Amino acid sequence: MQLLSMHGKDTMGLRERKKQATRRALQEAAVRLTLERGLEHVTVEEIAAEADVSPRTFFNYFATKEDALLGDVPAAPDEEVRRVFVEGGPTGGFVDDLITVLTASLISSEGLAAHREAMLLRKRLMEREPQLVPGMLGRFHNVEQELSRAIAERTGTSPEDERPQLVAATAMAVTRHTVKCLHLKEGESVADVRAVLRSAFRHVGEAYAPSDD
Amino acid sequence: MQLLSMHGKDTMGLRERKKQATRRALQEAAVRLTLERGLEHVTVEEIAAEADVSPRTFFNYFATKEDALLGDVPAAPDEEVRRVFVEGGPTGGFVDDLITVLTASLISSEGLAAHREAMLLRKRLMEREPQLVPGMLGRFHNVEQELSRAIAERTGTSPEDERPQLVAATAMAVTRHTVKCLHLKEGESVADVRAVLRSAFRHVGEAYAPSDD
């Protein structure tokens, strides 16, 4: 994720490049073998063999087999995006700005196209191996906590006020739902994702609004 | 959970009573030892020893060590409660009826007092051992899917309409938040829990409502 933004390929020595390659090879092998045979029928030993490293080396890159499968998304939102949000930007509208943070966390800086294939694979993984779902939920939960802090800072609530946690929890629920329902078509843009999110937030607001029902 | 409601103590033979006792002993031992020493420093062997059964027997009761720790809550809502909800009851107000289903899922039929201690222990477990959080989230996720189906039935939406999923996801997020923030004081009643839930739903509605902001 930092390979293109912060480091030019030149500033990366041979050692660093090899590490990135090994990491990607391990991830790719883990996902591919799991989709082929099912999680139970893939051993760390086999994954390592596919990536041409020793089984022991696998655990220098990933703490668990699950880690190699789930990847790095969603990640904590970009530091710059977070700062802007905390200071009340970029538009001033709470939901719109929330959506900016959420898309940044989901898609990172490289754009949707770069993640499309990875997202598709992860989706198929979840369907084929439901045992992975709790781990994925845990990752969203980590982002949720980060988001909760950002919301608290932006709104200036006192630390014991638990409403930012509530808003963060529901916002991440909306995000998970949106990711699950994304069609991931070729032409889909970030703006499309934003629109789906906006519509989902509106629907939630209507469902629980005190005025209706 | 069914011991008091469906089965009188008399209808349960010796075998069944022993099984329940062993199950509870294993759960109790697992939780106590984990809170004392931390999850990494408790083996299945030790848990089984505390419950006076062989290590092998542990796995006749629980598929994993985590299973013994997390227990049975939240469970899928009671069948009767679900039926009433699907048919548009008990009050006809969506949020109120949703709250009825959610509290039924959290607290089961024995009332809050019976669960108070167990909930407290589980809360301390989550704080002490964050590795357990994904597993707990997974359990909420299972209830979420059940709830999603119930909402779809109640509202009569078509199967491909994904809004029931969205509502279920956010409702469970509200529920998780509420459980986390419950004070679990001695005098707290189910009505108090309902009130906290209602207030949380209202706040979510306001945060995402199209009218405000």
Place this chain on the structure above:
DNA sequence: GAGAAATCTTGCATGGCATGCAATTATTGA
């Protein structure tokens, strides 16, 4: 109650996950 049937417990063996440690190998920088 005695014996047969069903069910639960246990021991044993197995395979895979994950970690620590020390030796080896590869990259970097002077």
Place this chain on the structure above:
DNA sequence: TCAATAATTGCATGCCATGCAAGATTTCTC
């Protein structure tokens, strides 16, 4: 080129989890 730094590897270990078959216990039937 040589020393310093960092990554890879093999080995040993402990624990989790499962399958299987033998033994013990409860239940059912007469």
